Amino acid sequence: MALHFTSEQRLDDGVLERRFTLGEIPGILWTPASVSAPVPLILLGLPPLGLHKMYPRLATRARHAAADGFAAATIELPGSGERPRQAPFEQARADMRRAMQAGEPVSDEIIDALILPLVDQAVPEWQATLDALLPLPEIGGPVGYSGGVISIGIRLALLDPRIVAANLFAGSFVPRTMFEEARQITIPLHVLLQWDDEGNDRQAALDLFDAFGSKEKSLHAHMGGHTGVPQSAGDAAAQFFTRHLM
């Protein structure tokens, strides 16, 4: 897929933000204010809420990464934001909302329908993003993956040897078959869990952490609900990447 930069701006801290398209997929690349040698890259995962809606939080994470000497990049997920809606995703999301509003557990069937096709489509797109960005002279590698839909992070951490460390946000709905992939992961993992997130099955998150095959893995649980990850947790995740990518 062809990479085209479509716009370019310097943020107030000097970070260079470039919008791009990769084929039909919109994305953003951030690089540090000054780059004297090729820098490692952190892929910023996102939930399927659209790049536009997530931009403020992504940009904050990207600026922190840039301040630590990393490039950061993200792409729109399939069926999200400005990308064409996909009927099966829409159906699965509607089913999930209906179950949650009715106070019912979200069934394995709904979770599988929601997540597995998303992982199957998104993972090759993130890999294509690496194919396109790593040849840029200012980007060297290695690569870390951070946040977003945890099942996408699991599949990427397992499949793509360019990714050497991952920071995963526990709490998305995880298909049971992803546990088998989790067991085969060997790269260092830093896992964040919001302890009192009502939309999150805490026990499932703990089971998933236990399943990860990595010898070096750590779980960091904080209070504050789904979007209340404290600043100190972001700092710790940044230190994790500095230890493993620098």
Added chain:
Amino acid sequence: MALHFTSEQRLDDGVLERRFTLGEIPGILWTPASVSAPVPLILLGLPPLGLHKMYPRLATRARHAAADGFAAATIELPGSGERPRQAPFEQARADMRRAMQAGEPVSDEIIDALILPLVDQAVPEWQATLDALLPLPEIGGPVGYSGGVISIGIRLALLDPRIVAANLFAGSFVPRTMFEEARQITIPLHVLLQWDDEGNDRQAALDLFDAFGSKEKSLHAHMGGHTGVPQSAGDAAAQFFTRHLM
């Protein structure tokens, strides 16, 4: 109880290490290489293995604390090290060892017999240590408590308003009655858990973390067994104290 300094030495990084006795209790105080204004104090808890045996690990923690601008202090636990043996503790420890060697669960009765009298005796001693050390001109407060027997940390965090933040090592045997005290704690807590510690009941540790009443609490689980806490975990605990004591 009277405080007497019994020896004094400068460590190679300039940290001042002073041995003391408080009544009959041996202890150690470490202060930063240079102190221009009174510094906060971190109480370094320890397991009932004796100050002599624990010295290398305690000194390492104390030097890190001093490098961050803290004083650090520890005292020998009742019935440990050079202090007189106490028959009930010895009996409870023997019962615990016997149960563990036989592969049996350690009963609530054994845990209560082992821990509750230790907490009842140790907590007033740590409070007396604060009474004795806080008037020193180089020590100002506030005070943090770090590590050691978690039930002692729970009682101190609940009872002593001079302690404003605590770093607790989950995994000691915790009497069920301590859960009620845990629920009443309100100070910020940083809780470490060794995920694959065979001598540790992981579910009990997670239940205890859940029980803590503090609005600001975080759980940090790492691999590596009972003594394998990684350097990064120590760094994160140090940052926790810097946020809350500085």
